[in-house]
Amino acid sequence: MNIQYKKGVLELCVLSLLFRRDCYGYEISESLSKRIDIADGTVYPILRKLKSDGLVTTYLSEESGGPPRKYYSLTELGRRTYLADRTDYLNFASTVESILEDETT
Amino acid sequence: MTKLEYLTALKNELRDSGVADVEEIAAEYEQHFLFKLADGFSEEEIAAKLGAPEQIAAQFAGIRGETKRRSGKRLFLTVWLTLLGILEGLLYLTFFGFVLALFGAALGSAAIGIEYIAQLNVAGLLPPMPYGGALVFGVCLLSLAVLLCVAALYCLAYLRQMVRASLRWRKNLLQDAALPPLPLGPQVSPKARRTIRGVFQWALLAFGITFVLGYAILGLATHAWGFWHALGWFGYVA
Numbered sequence: 187m188n189i190q191y192k193k194g195v196l197e198l199c200v201l202s203l204l205f206r207r208d209c210y211g212y213e214i215s216e217s218l219s220k221r222i223d224i225a226d227g228t229v230y231p232i233l234r235k236l237k238s239d240g241l242v243t244t245y246l247s248e249e250s251g252g253p254p255r256k257y258y259s260l261t262e263l264g265r266r267t268y269l270a271d272r273t274d275y276l277n278f279a280s281t282v283e284s285i286l287e288d289e290t291t
Numbered sequence: 292m293t294k295l296e297y298l299t300a301l302k303n304e305l306r307d308s309g310v311a312d313v314e315e316i317a318a319e320y321e322q323h324f325l326f327k328l329a330d331g332f333s334e335e336e337i338a339a340k341l342g343a344p345e346q347i348a349a350q351f352a353g354i355r356g357e358t359k360r361r362s363g364k365r366l367f368l369t370v371w372l373t374l375l376g377i378l379e380g381l382l383y384l385t386f387f388g389f390v391l392a393l394f395g396a397a398l399g400s401a402a403i404g405i406e407y408i409a410q411l412n413v414a415g416l417l418p419p420m421p422y423g424g425a426l427v428f429g430v431c432l433l434s435l436a437v438l439l440c441v442a443a444l445y446c447l448a449y450l451r452q453m454v455r456a457s458l459r460w461r462k463n464l465l466q467d468a469a470l471p472p473l474p475l476g477p478q479v480s481p482k483a484r485r486t487i488r489g490v491f492q493w494a495l496l497a498f499g500i501t502f503v504l505g506y507a508i509l510g511l512a513t514h515a516w517g518f519w520h521a522l523g524w525f526g527y528v529a
Contacts, residue, residue: 211319212326225342230319231350238354256319 192222198275200232201268204242210255233258241267292338294324304348316351372461379457386450393443397436404432418524424509431501437494441487448477
């Protein structure tokens with residue numbers, strides 16, 4: 187699938203994962219690369235951009251037997267942005283779908 | 292590419308693109324290697340799956356506000372914020388002193404009010420007053436205490452919010468994290484606002500009525516406009 191398609195929605199996917207619960211970077215990278223064919227390394231710049239935009243914050247958490255993990259957590263702005271963008275995307279996707287299906291019939 | 296080769300290449304690319312916090316970014320990729328190694332992948336496999344270092348670096352360089360341009364200014368900004376912080380701190384401290392004075396005044400008038408009502412003239416500090424007048428003036432002083440207390444609490448909330456807003460502003464400047472700025476005034480829910488306004492208005496009304504009433508009672512009792520002279524408050528009798 188065209189890489190340009192994916193890039194635009196990856197941010198939304200990351201927000202969606204974080205909307206459910208706080209995650210550390212590797213968790214997000216893993217759950218996305220399992221389902222979408224992307225290079226593992228692309229998730230970290232996205233997380234950094236979301237942090238720079240104030241949509242997520244980070245905190246460190248001590249885990250048993252290992253270095254502290256950097257967790258990402260949605261800010262209030264992040265939650266609002268996610269819910270708005272999610273609605274926009276679902277509307278857009280359903281419009282595109284209906285156009286494409288009209289074409290084939 | 293081994294882990295070390297990959298991380299070195301990534302750091303070099305990031306530095307060349309002028310990205311700030313190179314070490315922090317590299318640390319996250321190193322963690323990725325450690326997680327994957329624990330799952331049994333080889334360093335070469337992991338590096339290949341991560342994507343080319345120059346592409347990753349380019350993605351970091353593309354983020355607004357992530358390039359080093361700000362790090363040079365950072366020292367200047369920190370010094371300037373510190374100086375401003377000292378000035379701000381003095382202002383906040385002064386304001387806090389004012390709040391304490393308000394609380395003190397509230398406490399004082401409440402104490403005098405209770406003494407008059409309960410006729411406890413501790414250490415003979417209070418000027419004498421017939422009990423009818425003392426009762427009304429006691430209530431008057433208690434309402435004044437409520438008024439001062441509300442004012443003090445409001446000022447305290449104001450001070451707290453100002454400090455919070457100032458801290459948020461500093462954090463935003465230093466971290467480039469675009470959190471929305473906080474408003475300067477205290478944020479009170481409509482319900483709490485109504486309660487506070489109600490308490491304030493009732494206290495003001497009670498204060499006004501009891502003051503006029505108390506004055507009238509004492510004036511009538513002593514047959515003098517300046518009842519304090521008739522009662523000998525300042526050491527002489529008119």
